Amino acid sequence: MGMAASQARFLGLTARKTNVEFEGQQINQQRTSLSNQSANYYNDLLGMTVPTPPSVDSYTQTVYTFEDGALTNEITAMIAQTDGSYTVSYLSKWQDDYVPVAASTSVINVQNGQYYVGSVALRVLGTEDPSEENDEERAAKQAEEQAWMAQLQDKYGTDEWYIRYVTDTTTGQEVPYFYKKSDIDNNANMVDENGNILSNINCYTIGSDTKVEEIKAVEGCRVERDTSGRFISIHIPNNDGTGTYTEYALTTNTVTDQDAYNDAMNEYEHEKYLYDQAIEEINAKIEIIQAQDKNLELRLKQLDTEQNAIQTEMDAVEKVIEKNTESTFKTFG
Numbered sequence: 229m230g231m232a233a234s235q236a237r238f239l240g241l242t243a244r245k246t247n248v249e250f251e252g253q254q255i256n257q258q259r260t261s262l263s264n265q266s267a268n269y270y271n272d273l274l275g276m277t278v279p280t281p282p283s284v285d286s287y288t289q290t291v292y293t294f295e296d297g298a299l300t301n302e303i304t305a306m307i308a309q310t311d312g313s314y315t316v317s318y319l320s321k322w323q324d325d326y327v328p329v330a331a332s333t334s335v336i337n338v339q340n341g342q343y344y345v346g347s348v349a350l351r352v353l354g355t356e357d358p359s360e361e362n363d364e365e366r367a368a369k370q371a372e373e374q375a376w377m378a379q380l381q382d383k384y385g386t387d388e389w390y391i392r393y394v395t396d397t398t399t400g401q402e403v404p405y406f407y408k409k410s411d412i413d414n415n416a417n418m419v420d421e422n423g424n425i426l427s428n429i430n431c432y433t434i435g436s437d438t439k440v441e442e443i444k445a446v447e448g449c450r451v452e453r454d455t456s457g458r459f460i461s462i463h464i465p466n467n468d469g470t471g472t473y474t475e476y477a478l479t480t481n482t483v484t485d486q487d488a489y490n491d492a493m494n495e496y497e498h499e500k501y502l503y504d505q506a507i508e509e510i511n512a513k514i515e516i517i518q519a520q521d522k523n524l525e526l527r528l529k530q531l532d533t534e535q536n537a538i539q540t541e542m543d544a545v546e547k548v549i550e551k552n553t554e555s556t557f558k559t560f561g
């Protein structure tokens with residue numbers, strides 16, 4: 229190889245080496261950028277709050293109750309006073325066996341403007357019952373129905389009511405069933421070819437229901453505890469001005485607000501779903517970055533191999549140039 233050719237080859241190799249080094253620098257910069265992105269994603273993972281399932285203990289409380297004849301009383305608040313007494317509030321519950329309650333719905337049909345359930349015609353509640361032949365019994369039934377009317381209107385709203393009686397096959401007594409006039413009228417235009425109203429109408433009867441009265445802030449109550457600190461009895465002042473108390477034994481119950489706990493668990497499941505989804509998205513991005521970095525690493529190794537080959541060839545060409553130079557100086561020396 230002549231001097232000129234060797235020098236041209238050396239310059240070409242130098243240019244290639246410079247390009248390889250420049251590309252290597254660019255790849256290192258890209259890998260640094262990917263590393264920063266990956267670090268940011270890992271920081272995001274570390275900064276995420278892991279959802280915690282609700283504890284049933286957080287929705288469970290100790291409830292104290294005491295009995296007073298037919299009344300069951302549930303204490304809702306006990307506030308300690310400086311004199312050692314307590315101000316107590318409680319719910320007083322009892323069973324009322326003669327109040328309006330919901331019954332099964334009924335299919336009502338219309339015949340000549342008259343409402344029927346089956347073959348029994350409905351009558352306006354509180355009006356005279358034509359089946360009663362005795363004036364005294366008719367008056368007593370009207371009075372009873374007027375009382376039912378007042379109860380129904382007080383509980384379910386002011387409205388007119390219809391009534392029908394069904395004989396109880398066990399007791400032989402007549403059981404009243406009531407229908408709100410507005411419920412029927414609102415569906416009276418929806419009938420089939422047989423005159424049946426195409427909607428089940430709400431029905432009510434007389435039955436048993438739990439009544440609740442709240443007794444607020446009874447002052448001057450005293451309580452007793454057992455060795456564990458749990459309340460075992462309460463002394464409530466009598467309202468007769470004598471300064472005496474009535475003592476009641478307290479029953480301890482543990483009650484869980486299941487609805488609130490279920491709501492909290494549903495919220496947890498939703499948060500956990502969002503958390504898992506966010507984790508999967510971040511991990512997927514990290515995997516993409518790792519794949520990109522792997523490709524850059526492989527390219528960098530290729531460039532390193534190429535650079536070593538170029539350097540080896542440059543060393544060889546450089547030796548050729550040195551020999552050519554020595555030979556030239558000897559010729560003209």
